[in-house]
Amino acid sequence: MxxxxxxxxxxxxxxxxxxxxxxxxxxxxxxxxxxxxxxxxxxxxxxxxxxxxxxxxxKDMATREFPVSPERVSLGRKLFFDPRISVDGTVSCSRCHLSALYATDALPKSHGARDKVLPRNANTLFNTALQFKQHWRGDFENVETQAKHALTGPGFGNPDFAAAMARVNAIAGYPELFKKGFPGEADPVNADNWGRAVGAFERTLVTxxxxxxxxxxxxxxxxxxxxxxxxxxxxxxxxxxxxxxxxxxxxxxxxxxxxxxxxxxxxxxxxxxxxxxxxxxxxxxxxxxxxxxxxxxxxxxxxxxxxxxxxxxxxxxxxxxxxxxxxxxxxxxxxxxxxSLTGNPPADFMTPPVLPPAGFK
CATH class of the missing domain: 1.10.760.10 (Cytochrome c-like domain)
Incomplete structure (x- = not known):
């Protein structure tokens, strides 16, 4: 849009x-x-x-700029549910967007890393990639930009993108999954690709x-x-x-x-x-x-x-x-x-995936 x-x-x-x-x-x-x-x-x-x-x-919310290849969606689904990338290891995207609550958290205002209260209520992620902006104030142009900036926002709490990507690189299995999701790139583990992968998964959440x-x-x-x-x-x-x-x-x-x-x-x-x-x-x-x-x-x-x-x-x-x-x-x-606008949640959203081997290298 x-x-x-x-x-x-x-x-x-x-x-x-x-x-x-x-x-x-x-x-x-x-x-x-x-x-x-x-x-x-x-x-x-x-x-x-x-x-x-x-x-x-x-059927999905893919665009020419933001496709939903199986490899990218699979990676994005894992990243969406993985709390180990946050500064205190407790927050994933799914913390504010719970499967049991139609991709919301049922709180007036969500909680981020170190239990920081966030500024506003969490909208559902279902069908949201079709909207012309993201967040209540329109802070972000699309779900990819929003996912990227969540890494350093109060939700995940990382001091910068480099610190967030160091956490990703330290978890066995992710570097290879990034290579599959973004073939041909010399160093695919980066914040832009994090946003694209999580965004690809979110673009499949149609109800x-x-x-x-x-x-x-x-x-x-x-x-x-x-x-x-x-x-x-x-x-x-x-x-x-x-x-x-x-x-x-x-x-x-x-x-x-x-x-x-x-x-x-x-x-x-x-x-x-x-x-x-x-x-x-x-x-x-x-x-x-x-x-x-x-x-x-x-x-x-x-x-x-x-x-x-x-x-x-x-x-x-x-x-x-x-x-x-x-x-x-x-x-x-x-x-x-x-x-009558209530649809069935996507099956891939209702069950968290098995994540790459637990713990850091």
Missing amino acids: RATSRSTIRRWVPCAVLVVPVVLIGGGLPRSGLSAGPAQEKDAELLKDARDAFEPLP PSRFDEYLGGKTDALTLTERNGLRVFMDIGCVNCHGGVGIGGGKFRKFGVKEDYWKATGSKEIDKGRFDLTKDPADTYTFKVPGLRNVEMTPPYFHDGSVGTLPEAVRVMARVQLGKTLSDEETGAIVTFLK
């Missing part, structure tokens, strides 16, 4: 302005829902609207759901209730930010268009978002719009993990982004649709 400049971001109109007003029936669901009119025609119209707003997941079957034309892949929730999701205005293949993850938005976000979330700390990176006042409280695939399985929510349940997160978003107070019926409809 193509990155967007800050100058473009400043010209965007807030989501609330983009919402097309809908007529509610007795304060309930939008009149455009599935409760009226010939069912077949309404199903066809809904599918057309959904295809205009969303895209099905690909298609029944929603992808629906977009493919199988209308009954979603229940009538889920389709009704999809219509509400689009008509309320959620789709203006949460569209595309990731149901989000394709743009930056200010968190708190209609009111200060922390008043709704109860956040104990106020995070200025991208402003801390760019120092541009227009970026204050701006974050990457998160993707909503598997959102049912990845609480707590928002950059600081300040909201613990999905219905409350939906209400907060409607309130602070759209200036809307959702009814219980509307909230329930949206949550029901969002649950």
